[in-house]
Amino acid sequence: MNSPGHVGDLLLSNSGIWMYRFIEELYPICRSITGEGTRETLRRIALHVPIEIHEVPSGTKAFDWTVPKEWNVRDAYVRNKAGDRVIDFRKSNLHLLNYSIPFRGKVSLETLREHLFTLPGQSELIPYRTSYYKENWGFCVSQCLAEALQEPEYDVCIDADLKDGSLTYGECFVPGNTDQEVLFSCHICHPSLCNDNLSGIALTTWLARYLQKKNSRFSYRFLFVPGTIGAIVWLSRNEDLVSKIRHGLVVACVGDPGKPTYKKSRRGDAEIDRAVLHVLRTSGSQFTVREFTPYGYDERQYCSPGFDLPVGSLTRTPHGEYPEYHTSADNLGLVRSESLSDSLSLYLEVIDILESNSTYMNLYPKCEPQLGKRGLYRILGGDPNAGEREMALLWILNMSDGKHSLLDIGERSGLTVGCLREMADLLMEHGLLAKSDLVRAR
Numbered sequence: 001m002n003s004p005g006h007v008g009d010l011l012l013s014n015s016g017i018w019m020y021r022f023i024e025e026l027y028p029i030c031r032s033i034t035g036e037g038t039r040e041t042l043r044r045i046a047l048h049v050p051i052e053i054h055e056v057p058s059g060t061k062a063f064d065w066t067v068p069k070e071w072n073v074r075d076a077y078v079r080n081k082a083g084d085r086v087i088d089f090r091k092s093n094l095h096l097l098n099y100s101i102p103f104r105g106k107v108s109l110e111t112l113r114e115h116l117f118t119l120p121g122q123s124e125l126i127p128y129r130t131s132y133y134k135e136n137w138g139f140c141v142s143q144c145l146a147e148a149l150q151e152p153e154y155d156v157c158i159d160a161d162l163k164d165g166s167l168t169y170g171e172c173f174v175p176g177n178t179d180q181e182v183l184f185s186c187h188i189c190h191p192s193l194c195n196d197n198l199s200g201i202a203l204t205t206w207l208a209r210y211l212q213k214k215n216s217r218f219s220y221r222f223l224f225v226p227g228t229i230g231a232i233v234w235l236s237r238n239e240d241l242v243s244k245i246r247h248g249l250v251v252a253c254v255g256d257p258g259k260p261t262y263k264k265s266r267r268g269d270a271e272i273d274r275a276v277l278h279v280l281r282t283s284g285s286q287f288t289v290r291e292f293t294p295y296g297y298d299e300r301q302y303c304s305p306g307f308d309l310p311v312g313s314l315t316r317t318p319h320g321e322y323p324e325y326h327t328s329a330d331n332l333g334l335v336r337s338e339s340l341s342d343s344l345s346l347y348l349e350v351i352d353i354l355e356s357n358s359t360y361m362n363l364y365p366k367c368e369p370q371l372g373k374r375g376l377y378r379i380l381g382g383d384p385n386a387g388e389r390e391m392a393l394l395w396i397l398n399m400s401d402g403k404h405s406l407l408d409i410g411e412r413s414g415l416t417v418g419c420l421r422e423m424a425d426l427l428m429e430h431g432l433l434a435k436s437d438l439v440r441a442r
């Protein structure tokens with residue numbers, strides 16, 4: 001498979017803009033863990049990649065959980081005496097408590113206030129709130145708006161359905177040369193919020209589209225699922241194939257200008273953990289690493305003890321740690337095309353390592369083979385990276401005893417896997433090195 005360095009420059013340089021535009025397109029849609037908005041989002045993803053859309057009926061059991069009723073909204077507002085919509089779902093879908101039950105009627109200001117959610121510390125912003133598993137109606141508004149409500153009575157309308165239907169998720173499978181899989185999972189249940197997680201949807205779609213055209217070692221599975229319940233439902237329906245998942249990442253919050261953050265898998269030392277850390281350490285940029293915790297996105301489900309999959313999460317600023325998180329300020333102004341393309345290049349480098357992390361045998365292991373007579377020593381004159389590449393040759397020859405992968409050698413030497421792979425190819429061309437599995441097969 002081609003390395004990210006071989007990805008068409010145009011493709012990569014346009015990737016940030018492409019992802020940003022996709023976020024822009026999906027931003028107005030009112031999504032939730034079920035319903036038409038989520039279906040519409042999946043249909044739009046399906047215009048770019050072939051995804052299978054699954055419908056799982058309400059009431060279906062998934063381990064300890066049950067697929068909830070389906071939620072759809074036609075309209076929602078609070079009107080004052082003059083008939084003006086003082087809170088209007090049409091202006092922002094965040095105004096409606098996500099999964100609010102239908103409601104109609106005139107209520108006192110006091111009662112209305114019991115159903116309003118605000119952010120007193122960020123008085124201009126609308127909070128994002130959900131009530132999936134407890135029946136309630138409500139509106140989310142800025143503190144300023146809530147304080148401006150002074151009339152004794154308001155007319156409330158939540159024209160919504162909460163009834164038996166189904167939960168919808170999308171799955172894109174890209175077969176590779178082996179049935180061993182790499183999993184990318186993103187949540188698709190948030191309404192008009194950009195970083196969390198339209199950025200994840202856009203990046204995952206881009207990756208799926210890109211890998212369609214590649215001849216890769218691994219098969220790739222991309223999941224577009226409602227958070228928590230979607231991942232649980234998927235796991236409950238696919239227990240037979242999870243043993244094929246060799247590596248995985250949960251994709252979220254990849255568009256903000258903060259530095260990259262990697263949250264390790266529950267295992268902590270899985271190959272995916274090591275591959276991501278190698279990419280971050282050799283990136284030359286700042287980053288943060290977090291140990292696994294049983295809180296966060298769907299890695300919670302993939303890393304539950306009954307599965308314990310090697311799935312980490314590569315984000316930028318972690319959830320809850322940027323002021324715009326779960327508010328109306330997580331909008332098109334927060335995400336940036338440069339951040340999206342930077343995140344994407346990290347994901348592509350991780351994929352490149354996973355794809356190329358082979359183990360080799362030095363075919364001349366007794367003392368160093370003579371590189372000079374093969375034209376391999378000091379052949380790299382004028383190349384500013386000559387020293388690094390020569391060191392890569394020496395490291396590979398020394399460590400290639402069938403027990404150390406390129407990632408092992410990269411970790412020990414500080415050289416990038418990309419450079420090591422290039423030099424391994426050169427050594428193979430000169431008959432000094434062979435892939436371990438091929439040596440064993442002889």
Ligand code: ZN
Nearest residue numbers: 190196319326
């Ligand atoms: Zn969220």
